[in-house]
Amino acid sequence: MNPIDKLAALFEKFPGIGPRQAGRFVQYLLKQNQSYRTALADSIKKLGAETAQCRQCFRWFAVEHQGSSLMNVCRICADARRDASMLFVVEKDADIENAEQSGYKGLYFILGGTIPLASEEPQKFIRMAELLSRSKKSGLAEIILGLSATAEGDHTRLMLQEKLRDSGIKISSLGRGLSTGSELEYADPDTIKQALGNRH
Amino acid sequence: MNPIDKLAALFEKFPGIGPRQAGRFVQYLLKQNQSYRTALADSIKKLGAETAQCRQCFRWFAVEHQGSSLMNVCRICADARRDASMLFVVEKDADIENAEQSGYKGLYFILGGTIPLASEEPQKFIRMAELLSRSKKSGLAEIILGLSATAEGDHTRLMLQEKLRDSGIKISSLGRGLSTGSELEYADPDTIKQALGNRH
Amino acid sequence: MNPIDKLAALFEKFPGIGPRQAGRFVQYLLKQNQSYRTALADSIKKLGAETAQCRQCFRWFAVEHQGSSLMNVCRICADARRDASMLFVVEKDADIENAEQSGYKGLYFILGGTIPLASEEPQKFIRMAELLSRSKKSGLAEIILGLSATAEGDHTRLMLQEKLRDSGIKISSLGRGLSTGSELEYADPDTIKQALGNRH
Amino acid sequence: MNPIDKLAALFEKFPGIGPRQAGRFVQYLLKQNQSYRTALADSIKKLGAETAQCRQCFRWFAVEHQGSSLMNVCRICADARRDASMLFVVEKDADIENAEQSGYKGLYFILGGTIPLASEEPQKFIRMAELLSRSKKSGLAEIILGLSATAEGDHTRLMLQEKLRDSGIKISSLGRGLSTGSELEYADPDTIKQALGNRH
Numbered sequence: 001m002n003p004i005d006k007l008a009a010l011f012e013k014f015p016g017i018g019p020r021q022a023g024r025f026v027q028y029l030l031k032q033n034q035s036y037r038t039a040l041a042d043s044i045k046k047l048g049a050e051t052a053q054c055r056q057c058f059r060w061f062a063v064e065h066q067g068s069s070l071m072n073v074c075r076i077c078a079d080a081r082r083d084a085s086m087l088f089v090v091e092k093d094a095d096i097e098n099a100e101q102s103g104y105k106g107l108y109f110i111l112g113g114t115i116p117l118a119s120e121e122p123q124k125f126i127r128m129a130e131l132l133s134r135s136k137k138s139g140l141a142e143i144i145l146g147l148s149a150t151a152e153g154d155h156t157r158l159m160l161q162e163k164l165r166d167s168g169i170k171i172s173s174l175g176r177g178l179s180t181g182s183e184l185e186y187a188d189p190d191t192i193k194q195a196l197g198n199r200h
Numbered sequence: 201m202n203p204i205d206k207l208a209a210l211f212e213k214f215p216g217i218g219p220r221q222a223g224r225f226v227q228y229l230l231k232q233n234q235s236y237r238t239a240l241a242d243s244i245k246k247l248g249a250e251t252a253q254c255r256q257c258f259r260w261f262a263v264e265h266q267g268s269s270l271m272n273v274c275r276i277c278a279d280a281r282r283d284a285s286m287l288f289v290v291e292k293d294a295d296i297e298n299a300e301q302s303g304y305k306g307l308y309f310i311l312g313g314t315i316p317l318a319s320e321e322p323q324k325f326i327r328m329a330e331l332l333s334r335s336k337k338s339g340l341a342e343i344i345l346g347l348s349a350t351a352e353g354d355h356t357r358l359m360l361q362e363k364l365r366d367s368g369i370k371i372s373s374l375g376r377g378l379s380t381g382s383e384l385e386y387a388d389p390d391t392i393k394q395a396l397g398n399r400h
Numbered sequence: 401m402n403p404i405d406k407l408a409a410l411f412e413k414f415p416g417i418g419p420r421q422a423g424r425f426v427q428y429l430l431k432q433n434q435s436y437r438t439a440l441a442d443s444i445k446k447l448g449a450e451t452a453q454c455r456q457c458f459r460w461f462a463v464e465h466q467g468s469s470l471m472n473v474c475r476i477c478a479d480a481r482r483d484a485s486m487l488f489v490v491e492k493d494a495d496i497e498n499a500e501q502s503g504y505k506g507l508y509f510i511l512g513g514t515i516p517l518a519s520e521e522p523q524k525f526i527r528m529a530e531l532l533s534r535s536k537k538s539g540l541a542e543i544i545l546g547l548s549a550t551a552e553g554d555h556t557r558l559m560l561q562e563k564l565r566d567s568g569i570k571i572s573s574l575g576r577g578l579s580t581g582s583e584l585e586y587a588d589p590d591t592i593k594q595a596l597g598n599r600h
Numbered sequence: 601m602n603p604i605d606k607l608a609a610l611f612e613k614f615p616g617i618g619p620r621q622a623g624r625f626v627q628y629l630l631k632q633n634q635s636y637r638t639a640l641a642d643s644i645k646k647l648g649a650e651t652a653q654c655r656q657c658f659r660w661f662a663v664e665h666q667g668s669s670l671m672n673v674c675r676i677c678a679d680a681r682r683d684a685s686m687l688f689v690v691e692k693d694a695d696i697e698n699a700e701q702s703g704y705k706g707l708y709f710i711l712g713g714t715i716p717l718a719s720e721e722p723q724k725f726i727r728m729a730e731l732l733s734r735s736k737k738s739g740l741a742e743i744i745l746g747l748s749a750t751a752e753g754d755h756t757r758l759m760l761q762e763k764l765r766d767s768g769i770k771i772s773s774l775g776r777g778l779s780t781g782s783e784l785e786y787a788d789p790d791t792i793k794q795a796l797g798n799r800h
Contacts, residue, residue, distance in 0.1 A: 002662030003650040007643040015624050024615050026647075027693055030660045034648045041645035043607045047626075048634045050603040060630045062602030088396075093627055094385045101389035104396060144399055149378040175377030175398025178349040180390040182379060185294045189301035190380040196288075196304060198375025198398050199344055202462030203450040207443045215424050224415050226447075227493055230460045234448045241445035243407045247426075248434045250403040260430045262402030293427055488796075494785045501789035504796060544799055549778040575798025577775030578749040579782060580790040585694045589701035590780040596688075596704060598775025598798050599744055 004030075056134070058110040058127060059093045082107055085141035089131065089160070091148065099146070106144075109134060114152040115159060122159060131160070135167045142170040149176055204230075256334070258310040258327060259293045282307055285341035289331065289360070291348065299346070306344075309334060314352040315359060322359060331360070335367045342370040349376055404430075456534070458510040458527060459493045482507055485541035489531065489560070491548065499546070506544075509534060514552040515559060522559060531560070535567045542570040549576055604630075656734070658710040658727060659693045682707055685741035689731065689760070691748065699746070706744075709734060714752040715759060722759060731760070735767045742770040749776055 001009065004026055011022035029037055052063045054074035061074035076082060076096075086106025088099060096108055109131060115122040122128060135143060145160055147153035157173060164171050177195035178187060187195070201209065204226055211222035229237055252263045254274035261274035276282060276296075286306025288299060296308055309331060315322040322328060335343060345360055347353035357373060364371050377395035378387060387395070401409065404426055411422035429437055452463045454474035461474035476482060476496075486506025488499060496508055509531060515522040522528060535543060545560055547553035557573055564571050577595035578587060587595070601609065604626055611622035629637055652663045654674035661674035676682060676696075686706025688699060696708055709731060715722040722728060735743060745760055747753035757773055764771050777795035778787060787795070 003643065003647060004660065004662055007640075007647060010640050010643055015628050016621060021616060023694060023697075027660070028615050029644060029647055030651060030693075037644050037647055040607075040610050041641040043603065043610055044629060044637050044644070045641035047603060047607060047629055047637055051630060060604065060627070062604055090384055092385065093630075094623060097623075098384060098387055098389050098392050102392035102396060103389075104392075144396065146384055148383040149380050150383070153383075172399040174392075174395035175375055175400065176380070176395070177375030177377040177398065179379040179382060180349050180376070180388055180394065183348040183350070183353075184290055184298060184346055185292065187298055188380055189298050189303075192298050192302035192304075192374075194380065195374035195376070196302060196344065198377065198400065199372040200375065200398065203443065203447060204460065204462055207447060210440050210443055215428050216421060221416060223494060223497075227460070228415050229444060229447055230451060230493075237444050237447055240407075240410050241441040243403065243410055244429060244437050244444070245441035247403060247407060247429055247437055251430060260404065260427070262404055293430075294423060297423075490784055492785065498784060498787055498789050498792050502792035502796060503789075504792075544796065546784055546795075548783040549780050550783070553783075572799040574792075574795035575775055575777030575800065576780070576795070577777040577798065579779040580749050580776070580788055580794065582779060583748040583750070583753075584690055584698060584746055585692065587698055588780055589698050589703075592698050592702035592704075592774075594780065595746075595774035595776070596702060596744070598777065598800065599772040600775065600798065 057108045058112065058130065059096060059108065077107060081105075084139050087134070087140055087143045088146050089143060090146045091153075095146065109143075111147075111156075114147060114150075114156040117152060117155055122156075126156065128160075128163065132163060132167075135164055135169055140169050142172060143167075145171065145173045147174075149174075257308045258312065258330065259296060259308065277307060284339050287334070287340055287343045288346050289343060290346045291353075295346065311347075311356075314347065314350075314356040317351060317355050322356075326356065328360075328363065332363060332367075335364055335369055340369050342372060343367075345371065345373045347373075349374075457508045458512065458530065459496060459508065477507060481505075484539050486544065487534070487540055487542070488544045488546050490546045491553075495546065509543075511547075511556075514547060514550075514556040517552060517555050522556075526556065528560070528563065532563060532567075535564055535569055540569050542572060543567075545571065545573045547573075549574075657708045658712065658730065659696060659708065677707060684739050686744065687734070687740055687742070688744045688746050690746045691753075695746065711747075711756075714747060714750075714756040717751060717755050722756075726756065728760075728763065732763060732767075735764055735769055740769050742772060743767075745771065745773045747774075749774075 007029070008019070008022040008026045011017055011025045012019055014022075017025075029040075050063060051060050052072065053060055054072075054077055056073045056077040059074055064071055071078065083106040087109050088104060088106055089109045089111055090096060090099065091111050091113060093110060096110075099108070109127075111126045111131065113125045115125050119125060134140075143164060145157050147157045161171055175198050176191070177198050178184070178191065184192065207229070208219070208222040208226045211217055211225045212219055214222075217225075229240075250262060251260050252272065253260055254272075254277055256273045256277040259274055264271055271278065283306040287309050288304060288306055289309045289311055290296060290299065291311050291313060293310060296310075299308070309327075311326045311331065313325045315325050319325060334340075343364060345357050347357045361371055375398050376391070377398050378384075378391065382391075384392065407429070408419070408422040408426045411417055411425045412419055414422075417425075429440075450462060451460050452472065453460055454472075454477055456473045456477040459474055464471055471478065483506040487509050488504060488506055489509045489511055490496060490499065491511050491513055493510060496510075499508070509527075511526045511531065513525050515525050519525060534540075543564060545557050547557045561571055575598050576591070577598050578584070578591065584592065607629070608619070608622040608626045611617055611625045612619055614622075617625075629640075650662060651660050652672065653660055654672075654677055656673045656677040659674055664671055671678065683706040687709050688704060688706055689709045689711055690696060690699065691711050691713060693710060696710075699708070709727075711726045711731065713725045715725050719725060734740075743764060745757050747757045761771055775798050776791070777798050778784070778791065784792065
């Protein structure tokens with residue numbers, strides 16, 4: 001394959017990118033100068049060396065040098081001002097950004113996904129052993145399961161509730177109901193059922 | 201105006217209908233036979249005589265003859281099997297359909313809208329006096345405020361909570377949080393904040 | 401069926417209207433006063449008596465009284481300033497509005513549709529006999545086939561070209577190519593092929 | 601800026617990519633292994649060295665070695681089977697793909713854009729001098745101006761027609777009219793005007 005088509009094929013693997021947009025990316029890069037392309041290439045190549053997966057919450061973070069030693073936990077996990085008694089279990093790194101903007105001040109745990117409904121090997125899809133191990137560390141008062149309000153999310157939530165039942169920690173789930181901005185007329189019956197059940 | 205354009209202008213007032221679709225409606229009617237058009241016209245003309253607004257919940261319903269007397273309350277309000285201790289306050293008739301599908305078994309009250317944020321005459325926009333009057337009837341244990349999760353809905357909810365505070369009835373609001381089918385990554389921070397606040 | 405659901409069912413037959421919007425139309429009508437509903441009903445009921453299908457172009461028009469006699473052709477067909485040597489064959493009444501805005505000054509003929517690809521009885525779907533008869537009237541110099549740029553439109557165009565071949569009238573088709581506002585990058589290959597073929 | 605945010609900022613400059621999708625690209629890359637990231641980085645870094653801009657049509661192409669010498673024209677320009685008497689002037693590289701699928705067999709010239717309506721220095725936006733120079737080479741019988749059917753495209757076309765008027769070469773433009781798949785009812789009046797003007 002020629003270098004133009006080869007690079008387009010690599011971009012086509014990016015999430016949400018089809019062949020037309022992949023081709024446009026390559027055209028865009030062809031029109032940039034070499035120093036830009038080199039900067040982008042270096043950023044991609046060094047990404048692995050300059051980032052690490054947090055040993056505590058499993059999200060990816062930029063490594064920084066503190067004196068002679070490397071950090072091995074992320075900024076949030078290392079922040080003594082966060083409420084270490086609360087653990088917000090979310091599916092992926094991107095979920096943290098919205099949660100941070102909501103004003104949440106506890107810690108996080110990246111589950112890595114959800115369990116497909118018919119799966120016989122749930123541990124393949126999520127960090128179940130890691131979460132159980134994390135739940136045994138001292139200081140946790142509550143684990144909030146922040147899973148998608150979908151069939152797979154519910155399935156995963158139920159499985160985690162069962163696994164964590166004997167942990168002695170309060171296991172809670174995100175409230176379900178009307179999302180901000182929504183109207184009753186356009187809400188589906190299940191959302192109204194949840195909103196009625198969670199009325200306050 | 202000629203009858204084709206005149207009818208199109210009447211259809212253009214229908215909710216959500218622009219000039220192009222209004223014109224298409226007229227073309228559709230021109231191609232139907234006269235008996236169809238007469239049936240539609242009669243249905244529209246008799247709508248007022250064959251319907252009534254429920255004296256209790258204010259929704260529109262089809263009047264039926266029971267012996268010599270007309271019903272003046274709707275089927276739901278007249279149904280002795282419904283839980284008459286619960287009153288679900290909704291904005292408009294269309295909200296009832298989804299609520300019924302959610303499995304709710306109490307009664308309803310159609311508020312008629314929401315109060316604009318800057319309004320000095322809130323009673324112009326909603327049935328506030330009628331709701332206060334309804335709250336004084338015996339047998340009500342809980343009023344559920346089923347308002348839109350919008351700024352106007354919140355404004356209306358707060359005003360109703362204040363007005364109903366001394367009624368001796370429990371005043372509740374629909375739960376806010378993740379709507380069915382939604383994912384954390386695409387939820388807005390306020391919805392996550394509500395979902396965290398309503399965790400259970 | 402009760403009158404509310406019955407009227408919603410009639411609106412649901414309107415082109416492009418689903419059950420939710422049909423219900424909203426009825427709610428809208430319930431909130432109007434009786435005089436509005438009567439006006440709408442009368443407009444619909446009288447539509448048949450106040451309109452006629454033009455005997456020449458077959459479009460629907462509002463009948464007007466001229467002295468003692470009714471018009472039986474539409475305003476465009478009756479307009480002596482129009483160029484009676486040109487006949488623009490279009491599929492439906494709604495096509496005329498755009499054509500008029502384009503500045504076209506000849507006459508029209510409403511074909512009534514297109515012929516499905518596999519049809520064995522094409523005369524069932526379009527006014528073929530009426531068009532042939534129209535083509536035999538004196539004064540016509542050109543028939544412009546204004547059919548959709550689709551497979552069915554092309555099929556119908558080819559069939560009409562064959563039928564009209566021996567009429568002695570010039571039979572033309574609308575130009576194909578880039579539509580106003582379009583860019584080459586987003587044009588499909590067939591449109592580019594047509595645009596190259598029709599270059600000038 | 602940390603390497604994760606820095607790479608996201610670089611992706612955000614890609615055409616059509618907002619901050620959310622840029623972040624998703626980085627998350628995608630974090631989850632790939634280092635060999636994949638290295639392959640992508642190398643593809644980007646070597647893009648400049650492995651491609652060249654065709655000296656004849658100005659599109660980007662993958663350089664190949666032929667004996668001891670590098671090619672300096674692209675495959676299409678070098679292909680003796682193409683019709684060298686026809687030159688299709690298009691705005692950008694991406695336009696060629698659709699044109700090739702349309703069955704066009706002549707040569708191309710990448711103009712590099714269109715001229716803004718109010719521009720006083722048109723030569724800044726398009727390869728006007730290069731096109732004039734190209735038009736003077738022997739063998740050209742026709743130049744097809746394949747510009748967007750927009751105000752800027754028309755402006756550019758008129759300016760090029762004027763500049764090329766004395767070249768002795770036939771200057772043509774792409775046909776305008778109904779694009780494949782379109783219906784008269786949804787066509788804008790200008791498209792119908794063009795389609796009537798280009799009827800055949």
